[in-house]
Amino acid sequence: MVTIRDVAKKSGVSVATVSRVLNANGYVHEDTRKKVMAAVDELKYSPNEVARSLYKKKSKLVGLLLPDITNPFFPQLARGVEDEMQKGGYRILFGNSDENAEKELDYLNTFTQNNVVGIISATNNKAKNNYKNLSIPVVFLDRTSSDYPSVYADGKEGGRIAAEEIVKRGSKRITILKGPAHIQPAQDRFQGALEVLSQSNIDFHVMSTTSFAFEDAEKWAKELFATYPDTDGVLASNDIVATAVLHEALRLGKSIPDELQIIGFDDIPQSSLLFPSLSTIRQPAYEMGKEAAQLLVKIINQEKIQQQQVQLPVTFIDRNTTRKVDTNG
Amino acid sequence: MVTIRDVAKKSGVSVATVSRVLNANGYVHEDTRKKVMAAVDELKYSPNEVARSLYKKKSKLVGLLLPDITNPFFPQLARGVEDEMQKGGYRILFGNSDENAEKELDYLNTFTQNNVVGIISATNNKAKNNYKNLSIPVVFLDRTSSDYPSVYADGKEGGRIAAEEIVKRGSKRITILKGPAHIQPAQDRFQGALEVLSQSNIDFHVMSTTSFAFEDAEKWAKELFATYPDTDGVLASNDIVATAVLHEALRLGKSIPDELQIIGFDDIPQSSLLFPSLSTIRQPAYEMGKEAAQLLVKIINQEKIQQQQVQLPVTFIDRNTTRKVDTNG
DNA sequence: CTTAAATGTGTAAACGGTTACATATTAATT
DNA sequence: AATTAATATGTAACCGTTTACACATTTAAG
Numbered sequence: 001m002v003t004i005r006d007v008a009k010k011s012g013v014s015v016a017t018v019s020r021v022l023n024a025n026g027y028v029h030e031d032t033r034k035k036v037m038a039a040v041d042e043l044k045y046s047p048n049e050v051a052r053s054l055y056k057k058k059s060k061l062v063g064l065l066l067p068d069i070t071n072p073f074f075p076q077l078a079r080g081v082e083d084e085m086q087k088g089g090y091r092i093l094f095g096n097s098d099e100n101a102e103k104e105l106d107y108l109n110t111f112t113q114n115n116v117v118g119i120i121s122a123t124n125n126k127a128k129n130n131y132k133n134l135s136i137p138v139v140f141l142d143r144t145s146s147d148y149p150s151v152y153a154d155g156k157e158g159g160r161i162a163a164e165e166i167v168k169r170g171s172k173r174i175t176i177l178k179g180p181a182h183i184q185p186a187q188d189r190f191q192g193a194l195e196v197l198s199q200s201n202i203d204f205h206v207m208s209t210t211s212f213a214f215e216d217a218e219k220w221a222k223e224l225f226a227t228y229p230d231t232d233g234v235l236a237s238n239d240i241v242a243t244a245v246l247h248e249a250l251r252l253g254k255s256i257p258d259e260l261q262i263i264g265f266d267d268i269p270q271s272s273l274l275f276p277s278l279s280t281i282r283q284p285a286y287e288m289g290k291e292a293a294q295l296l297v298k299i300i301n302q303e304k305i306q307q308q309q310v311q312l313p314v315t316f317i318d319r320n321t322t323r324k325v326d327t328n329g
Numbered sequence: 330m331v332t333i334r335d336v337a338k339k340s341g342v343s344v345a346t347v348s349r350v351l352n353a354n355g356y357v358h359e360d361t362r363k364k365v366m367a368a369v370d371e372l373k374y375s376p377n378e379v380a381r382s383l384y385k386k387k388s389k390l391v392g393l394l395l396p397d398i399t400n401p402f403f404p405q406l407a408r409g410v411e412d413e414m415q416k417g418g419y420r421i422l423f424g425n426s427d428e429n430a431e432k433e434l435d436y437l438n439t440f441t442q443n444n445v446v447g448i449i450s451a452t453n454n455k456a457k458n459n460y461k462n463l464s465i466p467v468v469f470l471d472r473t474s475s476d477y478p479s480v481y482a483d484g485k486e487g488g489r490i491a492a493e494e495i496v497k498r499g500s501k502r503i504t505i506l507k508g509p510a511h512i513q514p515a516q517d518r519f520q521g522a523l524e525v526l527s528q529s530n531i532d533f534h535v536m537s538t539t540s541f542a543f544e545d546a547e548k549w550a551k552e553l554f555a556t557y558p559d560t561d562g563v564l565a566s567n568d569i570v571a572t573a574v575l576h577e578a579l580r581l582g583k584s585i586p587d588e589l590q591i592i593g594f595d596d597i598p599q600s601s602l603l604f605p606s607l608s609t610i611r612q613p614a615y616e617m618g619k620e621a622a623q624l625l626v627k628i629i630n631q632e633k634i635q636q637q638q639v640q641l642p643v644t645f646i647d648r649n650t651t652r653k654v655d656t657n658g
Numbered sequence: 659c660t661t662a663a664a665t666g667t668g669t670a671a672a673c674g675g676t677t678a679c680a681t682a683t684t685a686a687t688t
Numbered sequence: 689a690a691t692t693a694a695t696a697t698g699t700a701a702c703c704g705t706t707t708a709c710a711c712a713t714t715t716a717a718g
Contacts (some may be wrong), residue, residue, distance in 0.1 A: 001386070001464075003674055014698045019676055026677090027695045049442040050383045051674035055703045057330070059379070061422075061443070070408050072599070075398045082398075082425055091439050093390075094423040096411055110420050113378040114390070135330075214598045243602045250604040269543045270401070270599045273572045275579040332704055343668045348706055355707085356665045380704035384673045 002043045011039035022047060053115045062296065063093045063111030063119040065104065070096075071212060072240065072268040073285060074122070077141060080289020081120055088297045090117070097123045099182070105130050112136065118296045124183045137299040141292040142185060142283075144309070149299060151292045151310040153283040155185045158314040159192020162235050162263045162281050165316050167202055169323045171233025171261050174204040175224060177245075179237030180211055186237050189265055189281075193235050209237060217244035225252060232260055239264035239271045239280055246274060246321060262321040276320030284312050331372045340368035351376060382444045391625065392422045392440030392448040394433065399425075400541060401569065401597040402614060403451070406470060409618020410449055417626045419446070426452045428511070434459050441465065447625045453512045466628040470621040471514060471612075473638070478628060480621045480639045482612040484514045487643035488521020491564050491592045491610050494645050496529055498652045500562025500590050503533040504553060506574075508566030509540055515566050518594055518610075522564050538566060546573035554581060561589055568593035568600045568609055575603060575650060591650040605649035613641050 004022075008015045013032055020026045021036045028036075039045070053059035064081055066074045082092055093116060095107035104125055111119055112134065119134070122141040131138050131148070140150035166174060176193050179186025190206075197204045205228050209220045221244040224234070236242035242264030246256065254260045256276055264271060267282035291310050298305055333351075337344045342361055349357045350365045357365075368374070382388035393410055395403045411421055422445055424436035433454055440448055441463065448463070451470040460467050460477070469479035495503060505522050508515025519535075526533045534557050538549045550573040553563070565571035571593030575585065583589045585605055593600060596611035620639055627634055 001674090004676095005674080015675080016677075016699080017697060020697090023676080027697085029696060032696080046438060046442060048383075048444070048674050049439075050379055050388070050444050051703090052676075053703090054377075054379045054383050054674080054705085055676050057703070059443075064423075068408075069398065069404045069411075070598070072401060072404075075401075075404055079397075079399050079425065082423075091436075091443075092423045094393075094411075094421045096408065107420075109375060110378075113375060114388075114420075115377070115379045214602070217602070240602075243599065247602050247604045247606070269399070270569075270572065273543070273546070273569075273576050274603065275576045277576070330704090333706095334704080344705080345669080345707075346667060349667085352706080356667085358666060361666080377704050380673090381706075382673095383675085383704080384706050386673070 001048075002045045004045070004047065006043055007036065007039045007045045010043060011035045057115065058117045059115040060090050061093050061114060061116045062090050062293075063095070063107065063116045063121075065095050065097055065107050065111075065119065065121040065123055067099050067123055068096050069094075072270065073238070073266050073283075076269070076285035077122060077289040077292075080286040080291075081141075081293045082289075084290045084293030085297075088293075090297070097125070099123060099125060101125050101130070108134065118300050120292050120296055124185070137296060139292050139296045139299070141288060144184060144188070146309070149295055149305070149308045151288055151295060151312065152185065153288060153312045153314045155188030155314070156192035156195075158265060158281040158283070159189035159194070159235075160196050161192075161314065161316050162189070162265065163193040163196035163200075165279075165318075165322065165325075166233045166235060166261055166263055167196070167200055169257075169261055169325055172202060173228070173231050174202060174233040174235060175228050175231040176204060176206045176235045177220065177224070177237045177241055178206050178208045179241075180209065183212075186212075189237065205231070209241065212238055212240055214240060214244075217241050218248065221245045221248035225249070234260065234262045236262060236264045239266045239268045239278060242278055242280065242321075243271070243274060246276075246278065257321050257323045261323060263316075264321075267317055271317075272319065279319045279322040280317050282315045282317045284314075288312055330377075331374050333374070333376065335372055336365065336368045336374045339372060340364045386444065387446045388444040389419050390422050390443060390445045391419050392424070392436065392445045392450075394424050394426055394436050394440075394448065394450040394452055396428050396452055397425050398423075401599065402567070402595050402612075405598070405614035406451060406618040406621075409615040409620075410470075410622045411618075413619045413622035414626075417622075419626070426454070428452060428454060430454050430459070437463065447629050449621050449625055453514070466625060468621050468625045468628070470617060473513060473517070475638070478624055478634070478637045480617055480624060480641065481514065482617060482641045482643045484517030484643070485521035485524075487594060487610040487612070488518035488523070488564075489525050490521075490643065490645050491518070491594065492522040492525035492529075494608075494647075494651065494654075495562045495564060495590055495592055496525070496531055498586075498590055498654055501531060502557070502560050503531060503562040503564060504557050504560040505533060505535050505564045506549065506553070506566045506570055507535055507537045508570075509538065512541075515541075518566065534560070538570065541567055541569055543569060543573075546570050547577065550574045550577035554578070563589065563591045565591060565593045568595045568597045568607060571607055571609065571650075572600070572603060575605075575607065586650050586652045590652060592645075593650075596646055600646075601648065608648045608651040609646050611644045611646045613643075617641055 020028045021033045097104040119138045178190045264280035267280045271278040349355045350362045426433040448467045507519045593609035596609045600607040
């Protein structure tokens, strides 16, 4: 390994001078700067971030904690975070928590032990006080929080829109699939939908589900049609569940969207490739990731923050699992 | 921040002793061990990995470089890597390369600057010599390599199987969608399929595509049916493209699998949730990630390796975009 | 009982950077 | 010409660990 001392020797100056040219810090004569840069090039020197981090007590690393990268909603988030962090020269220490408090704590420890300069967490764990005594900034992603910086989409509004749209398009016996109880965003969606349907005079059922996993999704779908065979509108807790519902409905020979309308949530990339393509409430996942990253670097740089909580808007994506609404009405 | 010195002071011993109890190194009296552990607990001391890494010249970090986490094949890989690494106490420094040599090099630098102890790379870049003068072990994932440790699925065999199965099921005018030229695994699949079809007396076309992106997939699909409207069997370069083909075929009112059979490649999670569900060649992505991680930690630990190249088998997943084969034949 | 080996602990030097401080030279100011 | 400010560079301490080495004490062996 070539160190700053090797560069210093080769260019005939002290390590301090080398450090100064590398960091463009303090005074250094143009001639010596050139000598040093030449030595750097020749030796292919590249500073050891670990040593730098040790002295400075801060690295160029940020921790990113997601529930599960395997859930198709999260890669977009992650990508948004990464692309933005990349710009600021930050790199990502990555972990999946599985919404498991122990794993989460474990990762939080790793992050601090590695001098990360900030953390972005998209977990929905109750164990908030894992974060209480962290000395580094945290921003929560896809999760509302009044006491921490956070960026999230307007889930409640999303739920409302979904309910309004499905009603407007004529569903009369709606089933709301309520997502896992401990996932706040899922509850927000549910509340929004509930609010609208409660105030309407449309029949509806609520069916609880306990996970967002692929493997479970088909089970809920079967259960749904077994329990409520005459439902003509499903508000799914997310696009995965919606996809499973769509799949099962087609298997049962239901005509979509004529007999049954389905609205998902998230707008994961593959939703547009289904047939019929899935109508859904879009969360701007990539932008959310970016936004979170921007917020975090602002906090790291001690910039003034206008808004600790960033709420991003949600939009209805009108595809083919919903009927066309009468536009002249 | 509480350091080893604070613990030493509190427990009335030297830092060397504290270090010894923490690392279970050298001799230390049981009584002092207890004293030290008590101080550790009381102060909630947790060692600074950065300092440790600096002295030892190796961290507990491994670099993971993927083309794009947003491509649904990769989260599974990543998860396999992470789960396995987690077991060994390693954490993941993560990056997306976008198959861009500059980004790739940039990440490789970051990795080494941060003293990672190994790298797993799933890129398909020509710029192999980015890896030449790395002093840390690298294993390539989803990519064949004779001169580096690598784990990959048997793409060529996968291509053969796909071709055989679609022929066996009666397609007579087959289109092979050839994936991007610079993606070796895509070429392997293509070669396998080509091999089988060349030796048969079935008509077939080859159509080249240049990316695996969602946005492009629909374009290829439309182009496919515009160019070869009478094709009755498609061998897609991966499940995304297959999904787009399926979508477009259904849109055109083709009956699947009766008029048109489709076989994908990868078996990404959502393939089973399509309707009709997608027949495909399964790559064991999660296992590949795990295998790569296992191989890397073996190399890190200087264990004897029997096989530098591990090739995982590929299987035909017979779902509903292919016809049922006559079993009594 | 003497000696050697095993056990237990501390001091200080690394690891590879950054920077406070000291010092020297040159340029600007009066 | 004398003084001050700006420029340029080096020395050494520091960041928080680990470990080589030294030394002391206990235990085992002869």
